Each structure stands twice: as structure tokens, then as C-alpha cells.
Amino acid sequence: MTVAYQLTQAGTQLSRTTVERRPLGPRDVRLDLKFCGICHSDLVAASDKLGGGIFPMVPGHEMVGVITEMGADVTGVAMGDTVGVGCIADSCRTCSSCEDGDEHYCETGFTLSFNSQDSEGRENYGGYASDYVVDYDYLVPIPAGADLARMAPLLCGGITVYTPLKRFNVGPGTTLCVLGVGGLGHLAIQFASAMGARVLVASRSEAKRADAKLLGAEVALDPDSEDLQAWMGQCDLILDTISNPHDLNRWFPLLRRGGKLCLVGVPTEQLEVFPALIVFGDRSLEGSLIGGIADTREMVAFAHEHGLGAEIELIQPEEIESAWHRLHEGDVQYRFVIDLASLSDA
Ligand SMILES: [Zn+2]
Numbered sequence: 001m002t003v004a005y006q007l008t009q010a011g012t013q014l015s016r017t018t019v020e021r022r023p024l025g026p027r028d029v030r031l032d033l034k035f036c037g038i039c040h041s042d043l044v045a046a047s048d049k050l051g052g053g054i055f056p057m058v059p060g061h062e063m064v065g066v067i068t069e070m071g072a073d074v075t076g077v078a079m080g081d082t083v084g085v086g087c088i089a090d091s092c093r094t095c096s097s098c099e100d101g102d103e104h105y106c107e108t109g110f111t112l113s114f115n116s117q118d119s120e121g122r123e124n125y126g127g128y129a130s131d132y133v134v135d136y137d138y139l140v141p142i143p144a145g146a147d148l149a150r151m152a153p154l155l156c157g158g159i160t161v162y163t164p165l166k167r168f169n170v171g172p173g174t175t176l177c178v179l180g181v182g183g184l185g186h187l188a189i190q191f192a193s194a195m196g197a198r199v200l201v202a203s204r205s206e207a208k209r210a211d212a213k214l215l216g217a218e219v220a221l222d223p224d225s226e227d228l229q230a231w232m233g234q235c236d237l238i239l240d241t242i243s244n245p246h247d248l249n250r251w252f253p254l255l256r257r258g259g260k261l262c263l264v265g266v267p268t269e270q271l272e273v274f275p276a277l278i279v280f281g282d283r284s285l286e287g288s289l290i291g292g293i294a295d296t297r298e299m300v301a302f303a304h305e306h307g308l309g310a311e312i313e314l315i316q317p318e319e320i321e322s323a324w325h326r327l328h329e330g331d332v333q334y335r336f337v338i339d340l341a342s343l344s345d346a
């Protein structure tokens with residue numbers, strides 16, 4: 001029996017109930033879930049604003065748990081191992097994207113770990129629950145001694161920022177500017193600093209600018225001040241984590257020749273680009289979605305090695321609804337994580 005927090009329809013309240021996981025297949029493992037992060041895309045799915053929502057829905061795609069059952073064909077992990085599951089629960093495994101380790105760009109569409117159906121059409125309920133069943137290919141090992149609650153948000157938020165930092169070779173000698181200090185931005189600062197880059201951030205919030213420096217940023221810019229002038233033409237990469245509509249054109253001039261502005265936030269409205277800012281500066285606008293399983297495993301190992309993780313507010317399952325409300329208002333430092341222990345004891 002799986003205890004879970006479920007919405008019966010779009011926009012309804014979460015209620016505690018029981019759901020049925022699929023029977024364990026030969027390649028499946030069952031996890032006793034310990035923690036699940038709350039990601040903004042849980043709220044988007046629950047509201048069904050983008051359509052395609054499958055209800056009743058159990059959200060949650062930043063799961064950390066312990067293996068309590070294994071199918072006959074599972075290899076490489078053992079009972080009692082601590083593992084994570086992020087956004088991806090399955091993919092075709094044969095297309096060129098899957099073969100390249102980019103399962104999130106699977107040509108037949110990857111299977112989300114919640115709000116989706118498995119290959120036999122059964123609904124995948126997410127991680128606001130006592131347990132989870134998943135194919136072992138999509139597990140992310142969590143190193144021994146890791147702070148599990150701080151690791152959970154890495155499984156979506158962490159990989160979202162790690163992928164473009166890796167793709168654009170961020171490291172010593174790179175100057176990076178992170179736009180927005182929130183769930184994604186506060187992780188980007190930590191990863192880029194650990195990679196040896198010079199990190200700038202831009203945030204309207206004085207408190208967040210102060211936090212950014214504690215997290216490793218060298219310079220914290222107030223976008224409404226004259227601060228930006230000193231940095232024109234200085235940056236190799238701008239990582240834009242802002243999910244509200246905003247002006248891109250004021251940021252391109254911070255890039256040096258060949259510099260890139262990469263979106264990881266996803267505003268749902270059009271953003272305007274003044275072409276001369278790209279053409280004359282040999283600059284480009286990029287986008288990046290989460291990351292593949294191999295990169296997610298690498299990212300978690302890197303985070304553990306460098307002692308970094310999400311700054312979290314740990315909550316009990318009864319508090320999810322109010323946490324969602326606060327997240328909607330942008331009132332979180334910097335990621336909510338649900339302590340699921342009370343569900344498995346039920
Ligand atoms: Zn997410």
C-alpha cells in the first residue's frame with residue numbers, strides 16, 4: 001500500500017490517500033522514499049495550465065529513497081542502497097538522443113516520473129508518497145554520508161543548471177553571470193564556483209544578493225543600479241534562471257564576443273530579442289532542459305565531492321499545501337523538501 005498526497009482534478013487541494021504502484025517488473029526496484037523536493041513544475045502540472053495533465057495526480061520528481069525490493073534482472077545496485085529518481089522514469093533507449101545519454105530529448109518522448117503513463121498505460125504517480133517503483137536504469141546513486149534532504153532538489157534543480165555549465169565548459173577562466181537567485185540560481189552559483197569559474201549574480205533582492213555571496217558569488221549586481229556598466233563585454237555565459245517574463249536585451253551587452261545567454265527558466269510568454277545585440281557581438285541565445293541520467297549521476301557525485309547541496313526548508317507532508325502557496329509567492333529559501341518518513345510509518 002502506497003500512502004500518497006494526491007489531487008483528484010486540476011486545481012484541487014492535495015489530500016492524503018492510498019494509491020497502487022505497478023507490480024514490480026524484472027527490471028524494477030521499489031524505493032522506500034525518504035525525501036522529495038518541491039519543484040515549481042509540480043505546481044504547473046497540478047494547475048494543468050499547459051494541458052495534458054493526468055488526474056488523479058500525485059506530484060513529485062525529486063525523490064530520494066532506499067531500495068527495499070528488486071526485480072530478478074536488476075544489477076548494479078543492492079538492497080538498502082540509497083538512490084534518487086529525478087524527472088526521467090523511462091525512455092526508448094534506442095534513438096540517437098537516448099544513445100547519447102540525452103534521454104530527456106528522447107525522440108519518442110521520455111516518460112516523466114509523475115503525471116505520465118508507463119509502457120503498459122498505467123499511471124505513474126510521483127514522489128509525494130511513501131514509495132516508488134522504477135526501472136533501475138533510471139536510478140541515480142546517492143553517495144554514502146550525503147545529506148539526503150539537501151540532495152533531493154539536485155535531481156531536477158541541480159541537473160537543470162549543471163547541464164549547461166558542463167556544455168559551455170564553465171571552469172577556471174570563465175566569467176559567468178547568473179540571473180535570478182532562487183531554486184535554480186542558488187544551485188548554479190554553487191556549482192559554477194566549485195568548477196572554478198568567476199561568478200556574478202543579478203538579483204533585485206538585497207537579501208538574495210547577500211546570500212549569493214555566501215554561496216560563492218564574487219559580485220552581486222542590482223539590475224536597477226549602475227552596477228551593470230562595469231561588466232559590459234566581460235561575461236562568457238549568462239545563465240538565465242528567471243521564469244517570469246523579463247527583458248533579455250539589457251543582458252546581451254554583458255557578454256563578450258561569442259558569449260552565450262542560456263535560458264533554463266521557462267517564461268510562458270514571448271521574450272523579445274533585438275537582433276543587433278546578437279549579430280554584432282557574435283553572441284547567441286541558447287536553451288537547456290534538465291539533463292540525461294549519466295550527467296545526473298555525475299552531477300550528484302560532483303555535488304557530494306564539493307560538499308554542496310540545496311538550501312532547504314524541510315516540511316512535513318501536511319504542510320505541502322501551504323508550501324505550494326509560499327512557492328507560488330516566491331517565498332522560499334531556497335527549496336522546500338518534504339520529509340516523507342511519517343508516510344512509511346503509517
Ligand atoms: Zn522540476
Ligand SMILES: [Zn+2]
Pocket residue numbers: 091092093094095096097098099103105106107108
Ligand atoms: Zn529515445
